[in-house]
Amino acid sequence: MSAPVEVYVYDLSKGVASQLSLQLTGKQIDGVWHTSVVVFGKEIFYGQGICEAEPGRSHHGSPLRVINMGETSIDEQTFVEYLDQIKEHYTADKYHLLDFNCNSFTNDCLGFLTGGSLPSYIKDLPSDFLSTPFGAALRPTIDAMFKGRASNGVLTPPPDLPNTTDPANSALTSSLLQAVAASATSNNSGSPSSSRNYLPTPAPTSPPTPVQGNSLTTPVHIATNPSSFHNVLRTHRAVVAFFTSATCGPCRMIEPVFEELAKSKSRANDVAFVKIDLSVGMSSAVGGEYGVRVTPTFILFLDGNKTHEMKGINAPELRTQVDLLLYQAFPPHPHTALSLPAIEAIPLNAILFSQVPNLDVVLTKVTEFIDAAPSWSGSATKEATKQILAKNIIPYLKARGSSLPPNISFEPWRDATISLAANLSAGQLFPVADLWRVGLLQPAVCGWSATKLGPESPILVLLSKAEDAPRNYTVTLLKMISNAFANKVIARELLLSSRSSITTLMVASLLHDDATVRLAAASLTFNMAAHLQRLRVEKVRGNAEGDDVSENEDWDLEMTTALLEGLEREKANEEIVHRLTASLGLLIRLSPSIEQLTSLLEVLQAQKILKDKLEKGGCGDAGVVKKEVRKLIEEVATKLCP
Structure with a gap:
């Protein structure tokens, strides 16, 4: 008789991750997910070993959500025997918050019971977290908490957080991390029905599997049945499978090499290193499927197909074969073989518009516009809006943030901006955009803005007024967004949520009659191209930050x-030509769309357009004059354009 299978999902952060993740990591992470499998009237999960509780009565309380995984045809006794087989594998000392956790166990059980797996938003959470600079910096701290942990699950207190952590968030991060880790590994319960370790160990009839004394601290997947292994093959482009056994001495010799490769070569959602212990669970069935008869055996897969097999402990050969697999899976960009000194010499720092206007004059101008408005709507009244400007925004910008409390609220700025945008025309809003342009030069304003990039974000509210705007507003808006791109979190979110709107503004402005508008548009174009270039370079280097590129x-x-x-149209301003050429070079250099771009560049006669800038009349009477600009134009034209 079949039995229903469910997954209970909990948030170990109790909602804190959803509120603070964007500020801390630059990515929206909605929860720190803990899961358990519910079947045969029991909730089973991994923390202090394999534990059991009545459904919804563990120390985690009520689940945040319940996922229906269908039904299993496996009977309860067979499942109990499976858990008994893997319990020495899922011990308290092996638990690791990122690499070997409750979700690893739940995924294995689902594979055994139904052939299914956890949703990707749960499975991919560690990769998503580690792909952020904050996550990568925090990785050693998390490892230190779990390394060498005793079998009673006692955690090492977190050491000092890395220097990349904002001091204002250090205490919060440390306490949150400790609380999440403790909750994940505890099996205490405040409910009437306590969790307990699953199945008292019976007297062994054969020697037990040795328990490793160290926790897993590398991104190694664990597979204990065919279904969980096949799921890894389906969800990763390249897979390196390590078939081992508890009694294999050579396996213990080569395992550190495998783990080092897993740590250095893993790429989020692309590459998986899988350990299959043939003495655990149904792992022998995985070995039998691929004809594994000796350990250690390594089998490499590309797109689910076996490409290579090697036996024994030849570490150099293992490294070579892994590198070859990754080369086949992710061939290098053709432009990486080119010598491009002029492009490589381009500083990727954002072009900033840092001039501070006379703020009292700006205040007077905005106040006049407010007083002249025939009607007013919105949550902030005319007087409230003027007070926010006079008592909050202007003093802060005058002080450059230095003489006001560090916890100053920027919410009134947003409210005032929304009211101003709702009641003034674009021609009257240019001073407001200018205030935000100056404000975005301040780290505190950028940090707040990075967490507020929803529909009511001041940046997006002001951007929504761009269509058919007069020159003064357009040029100020371009400069404001250029400054915003100096913050990589804001830059990423703008490319994800508002790329189309920004591009529409930018493309129209590049063809504007006014040179000041064209120069501001060229600056914004460069900042966008430089942001993408930084991420593309990291991706080529195999660094986690590069996985964040939005192509x-x-x-x-x-x-x-x-x-x-x-x-082609720019005939007068050499600086505009310089910025546009640099943008073009950065955009083409490591673009994943190189085949399509090459055809387009040929059709549009890109090489001729660039070389014409070097001739008389191409840009000024004599053509481009500056040597470094001429060198850049020649390099882009001859090496990147067909």
């Missing part, structure tokens, strides 16, 4: 077309 083939093609049209 869009259509955007690459649209921007290339706009840049070439802008270059």
Whole structure:
């Protein structure tokens, strides 16, 4: 008779991750997920070993959500025997918050019971977290908490957090991390029915599997049945499988090499290193499927297909074969073989517009516009809006943030901006955009803005007024967004949520009659291209930060077309030509859409457009004059354009 299978999902952070993740990591992480499998009237999970409780009565309380995983045809006794087989594998001392946790156990059980797996948003959480600079910096701290932990599950207190952590958030991060880790590994319960370790160990009839004394601290997947292994093959481009056994001496010799490769070569959602202990659970069935008869055996897979098998403890050969697999799975970009000294010499720092206007004059101008408005709507009244400007925004900008409390609230700024945008025309809003342009030069304003990039974000509210705006507003808005791109968190979120709106503004501005508007648009274009270039370089190097790049083939093609049209039309301003050429070079250099771009560049005669800038009349009477600009134009034209 079949039995229903459910997954209970809990948030170990109790909602804190959803509130603070964007501020701390630059990514929205909705929860620190703990899962358990519910079947045969029991809730079973991994923490202090394999534990059991009545459904919803563990120390985690009521689940945040329940996922229906279908039914299992496995009977309860067979499942109990399976848990008994793997209990020496899922011991308290092996638990690791990132690499070997409750979700690893739940996923294994689901594979055994139903052939299914956890949703990707749960399985991929560690990779998502580690792909952020904050997560990568915090990784050693998390490892230190779990390394060498005793079998009673006592955690090492977190050491000092890395220097990359904002001091204002250090105490919060440390206490949150300790609380999450303690909750994850505890099996205490405040409910009437306590959790207990699953199945008292019977008297062994054969020698027990040795328990490792150290916790797993590398991104190694564990598979104890065919279903869980097949799921890894389905969800990763490249897979390295390590078939081992508890009694294999050579396996223990080569295992550190395998773990070092897993740590250095793993890429989020692309590469998996899987350990399959043939003495655990149904792992022998996985070995039998691929004809594994001796340990250690390594089998490499590309797109689910076996590409290579090696036996024994030849570490150099293992490293070579892993590198070859990754080369086949992720061939290097063709432009990485080119010598591009002029492009490589381009500083990738954002172009900033840092001039501070006379703030009293700005205040007077905005106040006049407010008083002249025939009607007023919104949550902030006319008087309230003027008070926010006079008592909050202007003093803060005058002081450059130095003489006001560090915990100053920026919420009134947002409210005032929303009211101003709702009641004033774009031509009257340019001083407001200018205030935000100056404000975005301050780290505190950028930090707050990075967490508020929803529909009511001041940046997006002001951007929504861009269509058919007069020159003064357009140029100020371009400069404001350029300054915003100096913050990589804001830059990423703007590319994800508002790429189309920004591109529409930018493309129209590149063709504007006014040179000041064109220069501001060229600056914003460069900042966007530089942001993508930094991430693409990290991706080529195999660094986790590069996984954050937001690629869009259509955007690459649209921007290339706009840049070439802008270059062709620009006959007077050499600085605009410089910024547009640099943007074009950065955009083409490591674009994943290189085949499509190459065809487009040829059709649009990109090489001719660039070389014309070097000739008389191409840009000024004599053409481009500055040597470094000429060198850059020649390099982009001859090496990147067909």
